[in-house]
Amino acid sequence: MLSFLCFHSLLLPANLISILALKSVVNKLEEDTLLLVLGDHGMTKTGDHGGDSPEEVGAALFAYSPSQLWHKEEIHTQNTVSQIDLVPTVALLLGTPIPFSNLGKLIPDFFAFPSQELRSISRVPLEVKPLFNYVCALHRNVRQVKTYIETYHSQTGAFSTSLLTKSNMKYQEALTMLSRITQILESQVKITAEDINNLKKDLNETEKLFSSYLILVSNMCHEIWAQYDDFSIEIGFGIFSGMLFVSMLVLFGVPVRMPYLVLLQTLEGVCLWSSLPLFLLVLTLLIPASFILLKVSKMLQRLDPLPGRYQCIETDVLAVVLCCMHAVSLTSNSFVMSESYITSYFANSIMTFVFLWKVLKKKRSEPMLRRDRFRKNLKEWILFLLFLIASKSSQLFLSCREEQPWCDVSPFLKPLSSLRLSKSQFLNIRYLLSGACVFLPVIGLNRWFRKLGNHGVFFIRHFSLTYGLPLTAVCLWMNWALQAVPSSILDKLPAWQQTFLPRIAYLMIFGSLMSVLIDPVCARLLTEEEGRQIKEAVHVEPKTKAKDKLPSRKKRTTNSKYHKSEEGAQTDKSSAGSINARVPVVCGLGTVYSSNLLQVFISVFLLIALLLGDGLAPSLILMMVQMFTAVELKSLTDREENQKVPVVPVWLVALWSMMSMQYFFTTGHQATIPSIRFETAFIGYHGNYPSYLYWIPAVLIILNTFAAQVMFAVAVPFMFLWTLTRRNLEEGSMTDVPKGEMELQLDSDLFKKGLSHLVLYFVSFQALQLCGTMLSAALHRRHLMAWGIFAPRFIFEGVSFLVTLTALSLSCGFVLFTHRALGKWIDRHLNRPV
Template sequence: MSNWVKSICLLVFLVFLYVTGALIFAKGFLLKRVVLDKNSSCHVDFAMQLDQHGEEGCWMHKRFRKAVIIIIDALRFDFIHYDPHLTRDIPPYRNKLPIIHKLMNKTPNKAKLYRFIADPPTTTLQRLKGLTTGSLPTFVDAGSNFASSEILEDNLIDQLVKHGRRIKFLGDDTWMTLFPERFSKSHSFPSFNVKDLHTVDNGILKHLMSELRGKDWDVLIAHFLGVDHCGHRYGPNHPAMSEKLIQMNNMISNVTRQMQDDTILFVFGDHGMTVTGDHGGDSGDELEAGLFVYSPVQLTTASTSQVEIKTVLQTDFVPTLALLLGVPIPFSNLGHIITDFFNHCPWWNTDINEIKQVYHTIKALRLNAIQISHYLEAYVKLSSDFPHEKHQHLSHLLSHAENTLQKLLTDMVKDGETSRAADQLRTLMQQYTDYISEVQGLCRSIWAKFDLVFIALGILTIANALFLNLYLIMHLASSEKFEISRFIIPMLFMSLYTAYVIFQALLIESKSASFLSFLLGTVSVFTCIIQIIKEKQGIKWISSKGLISDHFIVVAVCGIYFSLYFSNSFVVYEDSISQFVTQSLIWIYCLKTVSNKVTTRIIDRESAFTNTKKQKRSHKVFDILQLLSQPAMLIIQVTVLLSMCIRLTSTSRACREEQANCSQSALLQPLASLDYTSSMNKNVRYFVSISCLGHSVFMLWRFFRHYGNLNDTSLAVLCARYGFPSAAVCCALHWCLQGLSNTVLDILPPWQQTIMARSVYIIIIVSLISIVFDPLCIYILPNEKDPITIPVGEGSDESVVSHVFKQLKERVKRQAVGDNTDNSVPVVFGLGTVMTSAVLYIGICSLLLLNLLLGDGLGPSMLLVLLCWACFLELHTVYVGNPTTSLSDKLGLAVTTTSSLCVMFFYGTGHQATVSSVRWESAFTGFHGDFQSNIIPAVLIHLNTFASEVVFTALMPLLVIWPFYGGILRKMLGNKKENRGAWRGDLELFDDKAKFQAWMTQLFAYVFIFKGIRLFGSVCAAASHRRHLMVWKIFAPRFVFEALSCLTVFSMSIMMFLFLMRLYRALEKWTQRLESS
């Protein structure tokens, strides 16, 4: 087994440990609610007293025969709420639904408007679950948005179907996957293509009126998507939004005109949207949707004033509709009926009698409370995590209310309806309401209850991985040779431990087995620590020059990044903090490099010091060029450039809602949504982006050409020569298409909209496959004996002719003598950068792909990534000096700095660690919506989100290779004495096989430990702050993003390591072939 295989085994084992730890932690931390499969039935004992009036229903009489439910996706409350005082500067989304205002003014007791509060996460699928089952969501639900599957819990639709109601459905096809084969008739339309504002809505509108007129339905559901898609595409502040809302207004007014007396209408949004038009998180704008209820007959005793608009929860919709339509409330509902609709009963002349109003409401409320108590009983039986005394207290509350009700009823029969009875009934109503809200509160807190055993085991596993990683680093730092035998004992313990933990997590649910796993975990950590202590002497804490040592800086920076996660405000402002830390690192790097460089020079000149001093005195002329070309000044210039690049990334940052006075970068808006009112000119932005893309590709292309890596005719080289520029052109054209307005774009057939992006995909896939097959971008000049050299750039053409003539003459002469010994060395192009070019090749591929996915606004940001890398590599090369001796000491700081840059560019590419800032639209680059599977969009969105991780990990091997290749800055600084022999470039690395492999392992071990410490930090912070107010808003998303980012870095690292292995093998084979021939 070669050393390469050993290292990759070790690295894969580390990845395995980290990933297992994260997964186990997630299992304990992101708890799921137990889904009960019980259903409510129609005939129950608690609803025995038959109503003497109304039509027969299940638990209560049926108030309405028919219901029309219109869901307008992302209908925020202020979209639906009409403000007559608003006269000037009306935003496009305000006051566009005047029909609602009109109905409420005309018939205040037939129309009601509510704030309709959603539970986070505010994604459509989760909201639909909440709106039909009435249960509360948990954090995990958010992840399954793409893979929507059938709802198995008892829900409103099932209850309606079971009791013979025919449901017609129109609109978003998410419903069809949630409720397959429930609807008697349906017209569903694909929902995923957010660019498409009209297909779904126009499809619904085409059928809605005719279906409404038909007699074959009891419940009609229409789910419009246009407003949501418009928000995603343009944001709420766009004329398209007002068009869309006016269309909705017309639709609602048509529907209300068509309605008959036995019908009730619900119009609501399933969630709101942020200022940018996105949703998914839990900010006020996203949570606050609007609900409008209307019926041609009287709905409520209009005693409540109109001005005050009540707030109801989205789960409240479920019991309300169920009781109004006379079906049982779904079993696991936790909603509270909207009492306004139960205080009026047309058959019981409630209008004149207040006691009747309240009593009627109480009857409904009581059914609701008893249903909830049944659910609670069933849940307590199944799961042990309800506190017993709390449960007792709750059942006591309910029985108390029941007793009071009985007493009141008997009193009322005895004494008649007194005025005191009304007050008593009102307090009783309050008791039921209190009961329900207390159960809701309890359930919310219980479903955020964590499995501490798995949390602790997850942390322990990650700690195991960290210690093994640390040991690997120390081992490599102290003894350049890599011996796997030392790792066997800790690895054995750890694999035993993880195997046991996985077994426990998957098979045994009981908690008694956990003691053994804790024991095993601690033992394996200790074996690792013992090994580390043995190896300790390899680390020097204070460097010989008295400056702070590299190790100290690395530890300090890792400490900052670790402890950052424990403060919510640091997590919120992580973008600025990572920039601050990175800048500090860069300047420390600069200082260290300058001091290294200048001290060596001063030692050189110490003897001749007095002379130079005198010379300086005589040199009175101030020469700025000479000053600027001083070595220290050159280094500082590079650092300033790097520093400026880092500062510029802040122009393309996204905003978290918690960040005060932060304005979203205009670069993140889609090009199409920019118009004359916005601050940024469309054309300027587009051409700047194109030039950035062009420059980044051209820079790398020039590098390849300059070092002769573009001379071969293999597929990989051809891809580099022609493929990359054409991919860049395709990418630019794709951006151009995206900049067109929607109406223009829709004229084009789908294949024309996607062809450009798809061709970029094809070019990149082909180049990646070809570079893996043939990773050497070199060209052997055909072995022509005695080649004729043509001097370039020396004098005129005539001298060239004479030169060639001279050579020909010599050749003829030699042939006459008969000198035929062939001792020519083969001429190979691009050998000096054979490794650099292979790594850069992968770099360009990922850069092009990410440019396409990130969209045109972030083109400059990707150029900045490249510039940062170039500057940093130059700095690093100078800092390292002679790579063969000092590289392994200096790799730690370099990796820490680049990893810190990587963290910063996560924010610099327009992301934040929140669900609402995920750029979902990137799933449509090159695809027109309507995916068969969820894999492609998931991969595209993942790549977009973790763009910086991908490109940074792909370029990471350059930290080892570039110091050998040399770079420009070192050439400018280098004294002539160093350049003994010919420049061999990174082929020098090939000389010492063991060292190259050890360096690469060390590099990735550093990459892993940096990521591992961050993962550990996020895990520990999430665990210790699990009762924090902001846990679901800040710490849990931060953990999820960190885990995914780690996964990206780990998998990319493994792939890069395999690629380097392949490159090395290919080079080995090539040299063997060369020697044999």
């Protein structure tokens, strides 16, 4: 080590101290002590480690002892040993039983001298003593392996009967020879040189039989334990990546034709040339698969809401590149272990680039004074900084991996009961903060409905908004206070007292979701008297006075001239300010879609907050802040570009997908099995579940683990709706109220195409990350950390993809359900003769 360092190097003192420390350890070793220095893996010249190359699987093994380790006459010349061979070797050297499931073989050089049990045979010649000692120790090793294999086969029946018979024959033959050698050594008084030569031959033959037995058993186990179905892996990855590629081509407006698909599949077949059956299968399915992909691509092209080809935008290109970089980074174990920080970095990078690009673009197109430009961009700057602050603050809720010893557990992830004595002041602050985090969204939802007039007319909808959801927030807060009680006291309470509050919360959340399905049109048709008062106020009074005459809880109005009965409001075009007295007036019709979706979102938010606990409630608020800032910046861009039809840019969908992965980690989770919070299954339930209710704990654990994916999937339609909702919220004259979300009813086909386009974009970005985990798990299936890092990451991403698809289908299905119900409501109430 020192030979690579100059005497003026800053590393020289530290390395000298390390070498002197090792020297002091060696000098203090006693005669019966063995020092083993080894590495768990090797490294290539480029620094790669953990793979299956010869440089990575090889490592040095250094053994030292003050006493003699091996006999002058060497047993074997063995340059390499397996890591599993250390287990039986160290166990026998320590005098402890060999672990039951061991499959390793003893290292011969450490057994040249007899153990206490073998010293009873005192007539062993010096020439064969090292070999005899090793064979006796190896017999113990083989006997342990044989016991394990027989037990494993009796329980699973996994091994071939012929191979088991063959291995047993080898064992019996070796055991017979060892018994004969022992009898010869005990019976003969004088051993001649010829006898010594015969003993050497017999001992070598016995050692070969024992070694061949261990090799045969090891191969048997490798056939059933360490084999991968490469054919299925390549088929699955090829199909998934091919469909993802075709979907991205269609989304970006690239025409998909038959020659392109044939070329794509031919390239896949060439890449899989190493697997001849797979190559033949690809060639066989080439033409029919191309027809299928072509048909799918044509169906997808019908979803494009914009005519013509896709226009390449720099922000969209960068967002796609960053998402691809994140997917490729999943092939590195270091990146996977630090993914909780990397996803936040990628999300911030997308937002920063998009914001700066918009500012610079505006600066070039609108030359003005610096002061005026700053005032005009002040709102954008505030939203941008708010996004970055929320993203940075969310890292307070990260959990630690086992591979991160430097990481400290966040105090927000500790139970409240554990903070009573050590951090009582922080406990009070955290409890009050969690209460504010669950009450603020509920209060904001009620204010939204009161301001926009979306309470509807049905009692169940009004009850859920006014009493149900606030009661849910109260139950959550009181339940968290109950969790702060020490477990010794809490366990003494009756079971119903421990589960009463969560069950009430479950009931209220379920009632809120059902009320939206029962009354999906949260708008109110005013009576003729109320409508006449508003029309008179609009016609003769200023805007502020007209608003004061609106009925309570209904501050915004939309009259029927924006719907299918336009002719009733425009009978006299010469007087544009006059309003037909018989035209109905409706409150809240411009925000029906967003109001319904917002109530569903807040209901899901309360459910997720209940499952995550009080410590992670602020993280959910930060999630909502980042969602709002992203869609608000997008809506400001749409307003400046005068887009009448909402078009969701690619960068926003990519950012949405990246934030869903970011908040998977900032809600206290990691892609490891030990990080799963199984205690969530018992929130609201005490004791064991009956067999017919096993699905309930599974659903609760999945909702807890993939809370971020569920929240972002439910909120996906907001990316499409917020621009229209934002227009409806802007102040305007009472005679020209913005149509808002009623634009969607005017062009139903365009709405469905745009929503389908958005869903396909979001699913494609999620599939891109899944494709990255599939690639990493396939490439590193022989990696040292395959089962600790890559396999769990692939499993979590696969389940996350399925959860996202489910939540996204329900969310978009609900929006389409609202669209259909609103159309029927308009036909029933507004398209009547006037």
